[in-house]
Amino acid sequence: MSEPLPRQTIRELPDVLISQIAAGEVVERPASVVRELVDNAIDAGARQITLRLLGGGIRLISVEDDGCGIPSEELAVALKRHATSKIVSLQDLESVATMGFRGEALAAINSVSEMSLLSRIEGASSAFLLDGQTGEVKPAARATGTTVEVKELFFSTPARRHFLKSESTELAHCIEAVRRHALVRPEVSFAIWHEGKIVAQWRSHAGEAGWNQRLADVLGEEFVASSVNIDFRSGPVHVRGRAGTPDAARARADQQFAYVNGRFVRDKVITHGARSAYEDVLHGHRQPVYVLYLQMNPARVDVNVHPTKIEVRFRDSREVHQAMRHAIESALAVPRAQLLTTTSAPTQASTLAPTNNTWAQRGMAFGADRLHEDPARAMADLKALWSTPPQVEEESPAGFYSSKIQLQTATAVASQGEHEWPLGRAIAQLQGVYILAENTQGLVVVDMHAAHERIVYERLKQQLDTTQITSQPLLIPASFSATPQEIATAESCADVLMQLGLEVSTLSAKTLAVRAVPTSLAQGDCVELARSVLAELAQHDAATVVQRAQNEILATMACHGAVRANRKLSLDEMNALLRQMEATERSDQCNHGRPTWRQVGMRELDALFLRGR
Ligand SMILES: Nc1ncnc2c1ncn2[C@@H]1O[C@H](COP(=O)(O)OP(=O)(O)OP(=O)(O)O)[C@@H](O)[C@H]1O
Numbered sequence: 001m002s003e004p005l006p007r008q009t010i011r012e013l014p015d016v017l018i019s020q021i022a023a024g025e026v027v028e029r030p031a032s033v034v035r036e037l038v039d040n041a042i043d044a045g046a047r048q049i050t051l052r053l054l055g056g057g058i059r060l061i062s063v064e065d066d067g068c069g070i071p072s073e074e075l076a077v078a079l080k081r082h083a084t085s086k087i088v089s090l091q092d093l094e095s096v097a098t099m100g101f102r103g104e105a106l107a108a109i110n111s112v113s114e115m116s117l118l119s120r121i122e123g124a125s126s127a128f129l130l131d132g133q134t135g136e137v138k139p140a141a142r143a144t145g146t147t148v149e150v151k152e153l154f155f156s157t158p159a160r161r162h163f164l165k166s167e168s169t170e171l172a173h174c175i176e177a178v179r180r181h182a183l184v185r186p187e188v189s190f191a192i193w194h195e196g197k198i199v200a201q202w203r204s205h206a207g208e209a210g211w212n213q214r215l216a217d218v219l220g221e222e223f224v225a226s227s228v229n230i231d232f233r234s235g236p237v238h239v240r241g242r243a244g245t246p247d248a249a250r251a252r253a254d255q256q257f258a259y260v261n262g263r264f265v266r267d268k269v270i271t272h273g274a275r276s277a278y279e280d281v282l283h284g285h286r287q288p289v290y291v292l293y294l295q296m297n298p299a300r301v302d303v304n305v306h307p308t309k310i311e312v313r314f315r316d317s318r319e320v321h322q323a324m325r326h327a328i329e330s331a332l333a334v335p336r337a338q339l340l341t342t343t344s345a346p347t348q349a350s351t352l353a354p355t356n357n358t359w360a361q362r363g364m365a366f367g368a369d370r371l372h373e374d375p376a377r378a379m380a381d382l383k384a385l386w387s388t389p390p391q392v393e394e395e396s397p398a399g400f401y402s403s404k405i406q407l408q409t410a411t412a413v414a415s416q417g418e419h420e421w422p423l424g425r426a427i428a429q430l431q432g433v434y435i436l437a438e439n440t441q442g443l444v445v446v447d448m449h450a451a452h453e454r455i456v457y458e459r460l461k462q463q464l465d466t467t468q469i470t471s472q473p474l475l476i477p478a479s480f481s482a483t484p485q486e487i488a489t490a491e492s493c494a495d496v497l498m499q500l501g502l503e504v505s506t507l508s509a510k511t512l513a514v515r516a517v518p519t520s521l522a523q524g525d526c527v528e529l530a531r532s533v534l535a536e537l538a539q540h541d542a543a544t545v546v547q548r549a550q551n552e553i554l555a556t557m558a559c560h561g562a563v564r565a566n567r568k569l570s571l572d573e574m575n576a577l578l579r580q581m582e583a584t585e586r587s588d589q590c591n592h593g594r595p596t597w598r599q600v601g602m603r604e605l606d607a608l609f610l611r612g613r
């Protein structure tokens, strides 16, 4: 054991050291400086922001704006710690409307770099330049606005400098920092230069249409084409923006942008709310894409909880979670087929087509993707899935959907004219697996089982919304040693557990017993089941957990209830299925998140045959 250190006198730290300590939290890398300086430019009302970098931002970061500027006599104050023009009282702090409010950023950056401020206000005789090292102010030239130059970041704190990554990595982080700003400020133009070359430029756009244009500029046209508009109010929370369709999901969570009152945030409640909205339509571990802007009274969110302000704390996180979930869920529920008829003329084939537009990607339409990955296994899976005899009645636990859910005939469903059917008129069944239909854009290919499975599932969900999950008592209760957290949850959520068909009681201070489980899960490991449900209940609100559990059970039932392969369908039955798809929520994906239908446009068919038009 080492000797205790001899006691030292308590002393006040020098100012520079205090700033350097603060900088440790605020300035992690060049991108942090970029974020702070662009925040300041935006708070100053800039319409044009130009960023110039050298060496990935390590050698130089210069941010130039056309905002209101800083008067010469305030230049030196701007560099002081806790000096700000943005708030004056605690009341202001509780309803902050600006990006900055701590009056800390410039002081912190100045303590770990060589910094200068060049600024001019409207009506001044000239601009003034402040040297951050010496404090000297002298007249200089520039138009109204401010240029902040930050050279040799961490030159005085070599330990920090060693943590920096390669120049190209730091540059990428700097660009990402500006992208986050650009996505929420379409009215501001941005330009980024690196080593004298322009690396990104986004022009300003006005009005509502400007938002989509900016999203397309920053994230690509595909993002806008494969996402749906969101504009949803839930209590005090207003959610706007765009959420990608399940098709547009990615392997990584790199296109998830959430803003609270104009500030980019990374927040568990928001991410989880979004994730749960996709639960029912997204395949496996795919990550949804979205850019969402939450607006709420600033008093309902505390922005003063994290040094870089990237985290916030909501007064009522449940209301935020629900707003996110419902906003996305309701927008995604509308089947694409419905959008086709309401928003586009028949000639606009390109906007109607699913998001993946190349022929190879469209190979998906024929299930080819599954065959490419592992043909033997895919075929075996298919056969297994489809060879089960269609004894719907016997498999269904309650038999309650077997007779009710059948393919109604076309006449019963559609009174519209044939030419208006978004998914077209059925023309044939292919290999007992696909339905082929003809619509105004060309060919529609439908995965029969997948589509019907979704229809059955959505119908079951509607029927079961109020019904309980049936439960089966265990002959011998299964006891297990539980954590205090698990015991507390079991006691406080007994009602919810009952609703889920689970009965869990306390045996002792450290033991719980499972006495009943849902009938459909009676074969499984009931302790494991109870544990995972308790863990979920501890984390999320009860309604979400109940719904999720119900959905899982229903999905299993729907799979059994849906039409199997090799079942011959009449044209009437096929048309009926198409009409039901048009009317069923989330019918573009099967219950496992795979697409249920694809459009093959005339243009693509023509291209296949090298046919010019
Ligand atoms: N680009 C700019 N244009 C006009 N004024 C600026 C600019 N940058 C900084 N200022 C002024 O300097 C002050 C200090 O800036 P600084 O970034 O240190 O603090 P802040 O933005 O007020 O708070 P925070 O530390 O949360 O960013 C600001 O309050 C603002 O008045």
Ligand SMILES: [Mg+2]
Pocket (backbone or CB within 6 Å): 036, 039, 040, 099, 100, 101, 105, 106
């Ligand atoms: Mg600031």
